Amino acid sequence: MSDPRATYGEPVEEPRDVDDVVGRAHEGLADAEAARRDAADRDTLEREAAQRDAVHDDELNASRAESDADRTPAEHGAPAATSAPSGRWDDSDDLDPMYAQHADEAVEAEPRTHRVDTRDDVPARDVADAPTVAVAPVAAGAADRTPEPVSPSPSAPQPIFVQAPEQPRPRGNRGAAGAIGLLAALVFAALYLAAWLGFGYITGEVKAADLGSAALSPLTRADFWVPVAVFFIGFWFLGAIINRGRWGLWVILGILVGVVSYVGHILGQLFQAPFWTLTASQGNQIVQDQLLAPLAIVAFVLGRELTIWFGAWVSSRGKRMTELNNEAQREYERTLEAGPQLVRA
Template sequence: MSDPKYGEPIEEHPPVETTSVDEAVASAHAGLADAEAASREAAVDAPSTADAEAADAVHTSASAASEQAPQPVVAEPARAESTPATHTEPVYGSSFADDPVDETYVPGAYSSSAETVVVAEPVVPVVPAAAPAPQPIFVQAPEPPRLRGNRGAAGAIGLLAAVAFGILYLGAALGLQAIRGEVTGANVGTAALAAVQSWWLWVPVVVFFIGFWLLGAVINRGRWGHWVIFGLLVGVVAYAGHLLGQLFQAPFWTLTARQGADLVQGQLLAPLAIVAFVLGRELTIWFGAWVAARGKRVTELNDEAQREYERTLEAGPRLHQS
């Protein structure tokens, strides 16, 4: 194309028709609005499983509307500090220079703000977490009560009975010696002191205590009637203790077998041997009543402890908070 010369007419080209930018933007907004309304209706009416399909439909409609709408031609924005300028291209010898085209750029005039499409996410049912299994609590079972015995008390009471036996046995021996004229008021102290230092007194006392305690260990918490019946055995033991005391007093390790037999035979019916038997029998009865009374009390305590143990088992284990 050659430049026009002076005096030649200039051909004027008809203006090119362009699609209005406002109409394109309005069409895009209308498509987005329709898509949003369709997605909202689908989210309300359809179950949660169809939400994904509604979201796809919305995005498809919006994409189609955007493709159908003509894309606006936007001029490059000028710097902020510069003022909008009007560009006019003069043509020599033409009236087209008298009608400048106003190409003023207004920032933000052609920018379209897309509305945010909220798509309902599928509702996931919340399953409550399973509660942890309770840990077993080990409770120590109560121990059965330990039954109390009466053997210790029988031994302690037997000591008192042995002291009583020794005093009565010594008094009976001094009395028999006084009858024979061996002990008088002048030498009674000397005779008593000599008896305390002799075997014939302590051996029967020790044997009596052993017999009493053994019987108490067997009877334990038994009734007094047991002491009355089996006290005869303690009398026999005391009688045997008298004979053994005479042998220790001899002493028997210096005697021959014949002499030892004659000594025992001479003491079989001796008055002091009979006294030992009677004292052993009677003291066992009366001191045995004391042991039996304590045994009865111990039995009651054992029964009460057993009942308490059974009540505890029936009640079951309990947790005590501190």
């Protein structure tokens, strides 16, 4: 008989470490399952990140649209603030304080997520090693709020406001012309009364024994006071026109006050009549009788002469006011040229 071992060949040794082979098989299956789970987690995280980015972009665009609608046309020209890339907010001072507060609160409340490296040449790592920060949505109405003004620090230099000097107002002479005209009117009344008594004495209407009562009787008559009042009005009106003018203007235009005084004498006779009880023919007759009356001529001469001499007084004061105005103007110009002066207590 032949040898059975020659028929079946050399005996094969059975592997003794079966547990090692089974363990390596399980490890291979576990690695494959872990790689599959990692790939699935990676896809899920990428989709969630894409969804968050899309939601964040939509909310940011909506807030910008509302802000642009509320802003004025002048504000549309200013460049709009943009968010920092890579899902992180910029820490610059331009960020609204309320907006930054909402962002910080959202960062603290957001659960920590993880980043997975998707490059082929880098092995898969534990996703717990790479935390990232989630982005908080835009707070409602934060874009419409204007930042509160920041008060300057006490150490910063404070601006000093200097009030510019006011330009001096020119001094006029019209009030003085009125006061001097009142004195001139009193002199006019005294001279007009003297002429009244003189012509009365010449015509025999006034007696030397009755001179006192005759001097008081015109003071109650309208034909005496109307020329005086008209002279004062004419003198003051001329003084308001000339103001600080030269004396030559009073000499030339004084004839107008004489004419006004002459007309005032005729008006006084009409008021004394009185004219509202007269007919047209009677009034016309009174005017014709007084055209060349001695007192009418006296009123014209007094009005003319008193205006010249009292006008010289008004003119001299007007010259002094002109000098004061010029000096005040020169002082004002010197103050402007010197500029603001800081006076310390």
